[in-house]
Amino acid sequence: MKQNVYDNDAFFKQYEELREEQKGQNANDLIEIPNFRKLVPDVQNKSILDLGCGYGESDKFYKEKGAKYVLGTDISEKMIEKANEENKIEGVEFKVIAMEDISSMDKKFDIIISSLAFHYLKDYDKLIKDCYELLNDGGYLVFSQEHPLVTSIKYTEHVPKGHMVVDDKYFGIFSDYNRPRRENKRMVWWRYNKIS
Numbered sequence: 001m002k003q004n005v006y007d008n009d010a011f012f013k014q015y016e017e018l019r020e021e022q023k024g025q026n027a028n029d030l031i032e033i034p035n036f037r038k039l040v041p042d043v044q045n046k047s048i049l050d051l052g053c054g055y056g057e058s059d060k061f062y063k064e065k066g067a068k069y070v071l072g073t074d075i076s077e078k079m080i081e082k083a084n085e086e087n088k089i090e091g092v093e094f095k096v097i098a099m100e101d102i103s104s105m106d107k108k109f110d111i112i113i114s115s116l117a118f119h120y121l122k123d124y125d126k127l128i129k130d131c132y133e134l135l136n137d138g139g140y141l142v143f144s145q146e147h148p149l150v151t152s153i154k155y156t157e158h159v160p161k162g163h164m165v166v167d168d169k170y171f172g173i174f175s176d177y178n179r180p181r182r183e184n185k186r187m188v189w190w191r192y193n194k195i196s
């Protein structure tokens with residue numbers, strides 16, 4: 001079954017706050033975005049598919065960097081609405097499409113990107129196969145997904161915030177690190193080149 005937590009009003013509001021919090025100085029701006037962009041090959045004249053595009057900031061970025069066409073897709077209508085409001089420019093489109101359904105798409109792409117969204121899917125193998133089918137020969141899949149540490153914090157009655165501060169040092173309680181769960185699968189950045 002597909003999940004779509006970002007269309008929950010409270011969750012979406014919290015996500016917006018998180019993205020705004022210390023804008024330019026948070027982990028997304030300082031670590032995820034610059035490192036991800038280093039892995040993306042030359043986009044000049046390329047067609048790009050972004051899976052789980054969120055606000056679509058990267059899609060506008062790659063179009064302005066010279067991509068021919070960028071399609072941002074997301075399961076969340078709220079995300080696509082915001083992407084259309086904030087980042088739609090000529091040559092960039094946004095569509096509500098779940099990653100589970102991309103095999104029904106009739107276009108192929110030179111580059112598929114996905115930043116911090118693959119961990120929401122249960123069937124990783126199918127997703128990778130679907131991406132392969134959607135790539136032109138020699139194309140690239142570049143994706144990242146959440147590190148297990150992010151979701152492994154244990155909240156207990158004695159440590160309700162999941163961490164303690166002792167002598168100005170931060171101690172996280174990561175006891176759930178080995179608990180198997182859907183989002184706890186793989187490490188952070190990957191780049192695959194499709195060789196036919």
Ligand SMILES: C[S@@+](CC[C@H](N)C(=O)[O-])C[C@H]1O[C@@H](n2cnc3c(N)ncnc32)[C@H](O)[C@@H]1O
Binds near residue numbers: 054079
């Ligand atoms: C952490 S956000 C990342 C957004 C964007 N890639 C970015 O880096 O700013 C995760 C995104 O994945 C989307 N998502 C989650 N499950 C999805 C699914 N099954 N199909 C498509 N998008 C999904 C969410 O709606 C959300 O926009």
